[in-house]
Amino acid sequence: MDKDLLKDTDPLPDRVGHVGGIESLTLDGRRHYYGFDYASDLVLSPMIEDPHVMADFASRHMRQSTGSHEAAHWAELVAAAVDGSALTDDDTTREFDSEALRAGLPEPGSHLLYLLGAATGWEDWSEEAPPEVRQAYRRLGFDEDDDEFLDHCLEAVHDHGAKARPDEWVVIRHHLTTAVHRLPGNWKLLFAPLAEGVTRIG
Structure with missing residues (x-):
């Protein structure tokens, strides 16, 4: 640390x-x-x-x-x-371990993802997405107003794996790594291991 x-x-x-x-x-x-x-x-x-x-x-x-x-x-x-x-209401959701964050993806709808949004100010990373990510958004048919798109992608990858769901994985990787890059102050202490894990999986 x-x-x-x-x-x-x-x-x-x-x-x-x-x-x-x-x-x-x-x-x-x-x-x-x-x-x-x-x-x-x-x-x-x-x-x-x-x-x-x-x-x-x-x-x-x-x-x-x-x-x-x-x-x-x-x-x-x-x-x-x-x-x-x-x-x-669940105190266990306020307990984080760097190695565990590196080892896997966050759960859909988790407190961890909520904190990531709250720390970054709920910015929309899709607006600055590179072409391959925009293409994945289009193929997945995400509506621009759908604020649960990341949960949908995480559910699919959790259930089927990144290789079986390449479009969902492209969206997850872009969203999480871009958000972590934009974190203010020392909030990177919490989320940098998450980005490392995403890079390793990919």
Whole structure:
């Protein structure tokens, strides 16, 4: 794990001053905290390991519906983020292992994919897809408004394998590797192993 990335507490571009709360996850057994805008489904901060640093970050760069608050207020929310989440009822979905991420594809509709979208701001990677990916989209008949196309592709590849579903695999590989490349701050710590796994499978 890159120690320099772990120390990254710079605000994420265009995500300062949002109303939000605190979430947490564990990566390779180490807990990380992050700010989250629930109204926009948007990650608001880098992943921060030190709870005191997280509280200080939130006091300087985040708000709640009642306005700005001191670090002591945020420290209570940081502590609560250890025991529960407003994003998922299943605590096991907040636990990640780099080797496991390298070993396989994410499950369709998983919390991991949700976090990938929330961290990248739900950008549409199909708009910048190379010709072979656009051709795969067309052959698969995906509607531009279908926001579950990646889940459809993952289901097909999980069930039949990448070789049996080459178009779905092209879409998966493009979406995941492009999204990981565009991640802000140190969110690459969580998702870079996923991109490595996709490259290895392909």
